[in-house]
Amino acid sequence: MQSNVLTAVLIPLSLAVIMLGLGLSLTLEDFKRVIQFPRPVLLGLVIQMLVLPLVCALIAHAFExxxxxxxxxxxxxxxxxxxxxxxxxxxxRGDVALNITLTAVNSALTIVSLPLIVNLSMMHFMGEGRAVPMQFDKMVQVMAIVLVPVSLGxxxxxxxxxxxxxLDKPIRVLSAAFLALIVAAAVYKExxxxxxxxxxxxxxxxxxxxxxxxxxxxxxxxxxxxxxxAIAIGMEIGIHNGILAMTIAMSPLLLNNATMAIPPAIYSIIMYFTAAAFGYAVSRLQAPEPDAADATPSRT
Structure with a gap:
């Protein structure tokens, strides 16, 4: 895709708006819960950071x-x-407090983990020379687009x-509009x-x-x-931020590749149906738990 108003301005702007909206939903308490209730958070992070990329790579190979x-x-x-x-x-009926904590920690770690996983993926699937160099100016760009809006929020x-x-509702609406625009742009391009x-x-x-x-x-x-x-971690692991993935794929400051935006676009459509079915199934299986368990994650 040639650099134009969409790729040079709107896509980086959309990523900044998404990150601002995420920041508006986070507080320091979301990060403090990692220390208070480490076990579920650490398990969720291990699945997200280590298990999921490996499973994804195996699936990509299996489907050639x-x-x-x-x-x-x-x-x-x-x-x-x-x-x-x-x-x-x-x-x-999952533990939403745990979801918020996982989102907060995952988002903070993304600035390091996402470039690392993408670079390893490009070297593995596309050849050693196709990796995006971890140059200082590239890291500054990522920080400016991702970390600054989250911190401001x-x-x-x-x-x-x-x-x-x-601001919460207007930014959610604007993010949804950007999502539609990015999906449309990716589909039109390809x-x-x-x-x-x-x-x-x-x-x-x-x-x-x-x-x-x-x-x-x-x-x-x-x-x-x-x-x-378990429900909270399942939703957090199963529902990925497709618009973030598409924005990174199409941004001229980052990957600048519309083809890479196609899997996130397709996934973003599929996940609503599977998550709804999954949520219905596990909520029917769930037995009532004590009120105390509803208030906070387990300390174990």
Missing amino acids: LRPELAVGLMLLAASPGGATANLFSHLA MVVRSRKPTIALR RQEMGSYFQQVGLAALAFNLASLAFGYLAPLLFRLPRRQ
């Missing part, structure tokens, strides 16, 4: 994805959850909570290959989505965490 599509799917694995995961967790939330509350892309990556995206939900839900149960926390 083209290199750029494989990297696009890996970009999803490196992206954190977000407000959508919190909403689905709430509807499924947290400052507003801390000092002016009323303003943060008023319109001649879209049918082929759906055939190539549709089943792989579905397999990765189902694997994410399954690992996120079953692993906490194996470690004897409460079912509410």
Whole structure:
């Protein structure tokens, strides 16, 4: 895609708006809960940072994805959850406080983990010379687009909570509009290959989505965490921030590759249906728990 108003201005702007909206929803208490209740948070992070990229790479190989599509799917694995995961967790009677904490920590770690995973993916699937160099100016750009808006949002939330509350809905609407624009741009750019892309990556995206939900839900149960926390981790792991992945893929400051945005676009459509079915199923299985368990994550 040639550099124009969309790629040079709107896509970086959309990423900044998304990160600002995320910052408006976070507080320092979300990070402090990591120290207070480390076990579920650490388990969720291990699945997100280590298990999920490995599972995603195996799926990409199993479906014999083209290199750029494989990297696009890996970009999803490196992206954190977000407000959508919190909403689905709430509807499924999960531990939303745990969701918020995982989102906060994941988002903070993304500035390091996401470039690392994407670079390793590009070297693995596209050849050693295709990695994006971790140059200082590139890191400054990522910090400017990602870290600064999140920090600004947290400052507003801390000092002016009323303003943060008023900004929440408009920014969510604006983020949704940017999502539609980015999806449309990606589809338009690759319109001649879209049918082929759906055939190539549709089943792989579905397999990765189902694997994410399954690992996120079953692993906490194996470690004897409460079912509410298993639901929360399952939603956080299974619902990735597709718009973040697409924005990074298409941004001229970062990957500048519309093909890599196709897997996140397809995944973003699939995950709403699978997450709804998953939430309905686990909420039916869940037995009522004591009120005390509803208030905070387990200290174990």
